[in-house]
Amino acid sequence: MSSAFSLAGKTALVTGAGSGIGQSISSRFAAAGAFVWVADVDATGGHATVAGIRQTGGAAEFLKLDVCNEADFAAAFARVPVVDVLVCNAGIGHVGTVLTTTPADLERIFSVNVHGVFRTMRTWMPGMVERGRGSVVMTASTAGLGGLVDRFAYATSKHAVVGMARSAALDVARTGVRVNCICPGRVETPFVRSRINEYPDPAAAYREMASTQAQGRMGQPEEIAAAALFLASDDASFVTGAALAVDGGWTAGMFPQK
């Protein structure tokens, strides 16, 4: 028995794969033997992910996919009808309180973070159920496990992602298909770096964000990819409906620790 988690012979599709966590998941999956469809609305980032994977001997192809666009899903499904591992990772952030967030803001965030995940599941899960096997992994957030100040739309959307993972897992629990989500803490990606650079003192903002995690540091995309690989692999055969916190201990304590 091999000791490393393997995706040999499997086809994976990762949304939001042109940057950050999705890029890292794609590379890790390819290194574990999967053929990876690198799906993103951003072709430049997507092609960069594919090039990185091919450079290290992996197999991947770019797939243009805006998770807000039904027509893109039709075209993507025509090209890629069979998927064994589906990673619903595409997501966007938003800063604002319940008082400053507009209905349009909420709709935009939900369109990507919630409806985008749902559209992705609706496209490829029926085939998984028909074949009696498959693993769906979503990227939720610690903001899906508890409220966050000044992130009203984002945290609300990520609570919905956790709810979708749990509910979908139950709906298909006896079919051989598993559904789980990962709840990352703060991870150093372009998404987080752009937020940090908006602060008047980015270095102080970085230290502040790092210190929220019990381990006192931010996570790296590779650490989220490692958890995604486990959930995607057959080694997680009895894991479904889980919301796995990969957050340096952020959500382990109920109260601030200092």
Ligand SMILES: NC(=O)c1ccc[n+]([C@@H]2O[C@H](COP(=O)([O-])OP(=O)(O)OC[C@H]3O[C@@H](n4cnc5c(N)ncnc54)[C@H](O)[C@@H]3O)[C@@H](O)[C@H]2O)c1
């Ligand atoms: N970085 C963190 O600290 C952190 C923490 C918790 C959860 N997350 C979640 O992880 C996921 C990835 O975040 P990241 O930090 O890697 O961000 P990122 O901005 O680095 O990458 C996101 C990718 O998603 C793509 N994308 C955006 N909208 C899309 C759309 N409509 N259709 C298809 N692709 C789209 C972007 O082009 C980009 O390539 C998101 O769901 C995010 O909410 C991130």
